[in-house]
Amino acid sequence: MTKVLPIMLLLILGFFIFSAVNIHYGQPVFDSSKYYIDHGVADTGALNIVTSIYLGYRAYDTLGEATVFFAAALGVFMLLRRSGEGERD
Amino acid sequence: MRRISNVVRIFTRKLFPFMLLYGCYLISHGHLSPGGGFQGGVIFGSAIILLGLVEGVKATEKRFQEMLLSLVKNIGMLVFVLAGFTGMFLGGFFLSDFIPKGEIGTVPSAGLILYLNLTVGFMVGTGIAVVFYRLVRFGSND
């Protein structure tokens, strides 16, 4: 029973996703990305468009990501603190 | 702990500086070629992790002190936010580019992106190494 239930859930979920998703592989909707490819080098000065989006157009996302990294590092420090180490460090 | 074979130990020692160099290369050429801050930082960090696995964490910690790595991580974070604020104070928007773009195609170009790449790279590298130290030390001491 414990094995059957997850498999059922999985099959139902897979059925719903596969029946709903209708995307043509290899033909993405080039809406805002066209702008990045056409103007990316002139706007940011980086030849690598992925970098120019990652740290140029969407640098705010990267700031958020860095903060997540910082918070998780803090969390690992806090969780794996030895009992001898001070409470207020 | 079981002894690690000589082949692995010697190769790791020889490979270690090149791994660091490769990490720095990926970080500094992130805006010109495949790669970037995070990828380079991960290679930087895994070089330290490899050394830690082979030589033991205590020996590695003598060379790369946790205090120092953690300081680099914290300062990197601060630099990122302060770069955002600087862009704003210089009349633009938060995180807007305030450094001249330079000659496109060379390493010192692309304005802020290069410096943010350096920041992210060193932050990720040191952060991964510090987290690794903590995880290993927690498991081994008792």
Place this chain on the structure above:
Amino acid sequence: MTNAPILIIAIPLLAAFLTHLTKYARARRGAELVAFSALLASAYFLLTTAPVVLSDQVIKYNLGGWSAPFGISLQLDGLSFFFSAMVLGVGLLILVYSLGIYLYARRYYSLLLIAIAAILGIVLTRDIFNMYVFFEMLAVASYVLITYKHKPRTIIASFKYLVMTEATWVFFLLAIALLYSLTGSLNMDVIAAQLPQIYQAQPHMVYLIFSIMLISFGIKCGMFPLHTWIPEANSQAPTPVSGLLSGLILKVGLYAMLRVFFLFFGSTLLAQGVGNIIIFIGIISLIFGAGMALVQVELKRLLAYSSIGQIGFILVGLGLATQWGLQGALFHIFNHAMIKTALFFCAGIIISQTGFWRLNQMKGIWRQMPGVTFAFCLLSLAVIGIPPSNGFVSKFFIIEAVLLKQNCLIMFCLFLGILLTAACYFRVIQTFFSPSEFHHKQDFIPQPVGHFEHLATYIFTFLCVVIGLFPTVIINLIQPAVRVLLP
């Protein structure tokens, strides 16, 4: 061009890192000072935008100067102003509570500021992927904050919360991917403009996206089948963190529902009665939460289950999607954020002074702590919705909305929920005022509770009463928010 929208988010974020760096400065109580002044500065910048926003104008801000569909943009309108004000207000009082006798480490303040900055980021952003990043930031900060006191049970609670949330939020990312594949953009305005036409062509895809988003936001706000992380996490966390979880983090899921559903599916799915699903889930959550609260033996678990019930109440108002319903839902979000945080503070003070967690050990406690017991009673009346309190006004709005819809079944369920809530809180009050003598725990040294804890609790209680007497102050704040949702 004002920089206020980003400053509201970025100042707490900067302060979070500075707080962590105070360990190099060796300043006494430096972390607290930095955290407090950052939130005050953030609140100041929010207030400077009040005249513009409350006159139904919208402040847009393009980050990095990249114009809207290409870069990330922030938007400060009535709805985000209302939520930011709530978050900063409750956040400040949570901070005041944390200043008390128990010394929290710098890391605690750092993570608290990251959590508050993340909530503000979610509230102000206009980019769907950016919303995901900030949700993850909030989630990571809250996983760590729950385990702050290192009790074994908190670690299991946090692990459970983490696995449930992350497994669901992978599907949220899938929904973002589907939206991106349909519209080619991540900007909410662009997606909202294109989605009605896509709904005509590919309705199944839109249904899939809607259901994934309902589940993802539902797990954050604790609607019925996805609530299982709440009781354990809320009851085991340190008191201010319980307040943060119940008061603000649950509300962020509701905010995301309000914002995303009304923007993306407002003219298509919600107009065709999908709101009934939300009402149905809301009613089940209400009756389940209130019913489970009735049988709890631990005070904090009781409060946590009661949160699920109140979230159900809000979901009913949200699902109705009418003027009165949304007004009631928003007002109840605001009220519940204050009331439940304050109730957790009361419970925290009682627990740290007596060492008792169970309700039946707290008999006759009013002789020991008359002030806190009195505050608890007033707040309980507010949760139930007895007239001279703020809870009455918001519940009245939601019931009015149901009346206008002329649906007896929903009406009956709402009253059943209110009765169950009343029963559960009257049981607590009865225990507190029980005539039997209060017995202290054997060889237990009570942790002293300072002025700051009491101050935060009493300010909340006072505000609840004042808002109950003069609800128009908050209704004036809510009106622009409702106008954003129902143009």
Place this chain on the structure above:
Amino acid sequence: MGFNGLTVGIIIILLGLYGVLTRKNTIKMVMCLYIMSSGVVLFFVSLGYVTDGQAAIFEDGSRLMVDPLPQAIMLTTIVIGLVITSLTLALALRIYEEYKTVDVRDLINKQND
């Protein structure tokens, strides 16, 4: 839909979900979470694929390029997945230290005692 990154991505997500639901070992649950996250990364990056497209880097002249935006935002997701994994591993370590078990059933039994 044929046998491509999109299909495989969804299958990997579902397999990971199956693992999260059925595995009893906390460490394996962490692994399955990371598998789910990898699946969604594969799905999203495949969304941006243009037939015969090349990486979006201007090295020599203009070419047909794939969509760079999914790749850029998936970098963020990869970092978040990594970070969540490290945090979850730390939690699992702590759980092991407190309860001396990695089995979820044992944990439930010990909690109820």
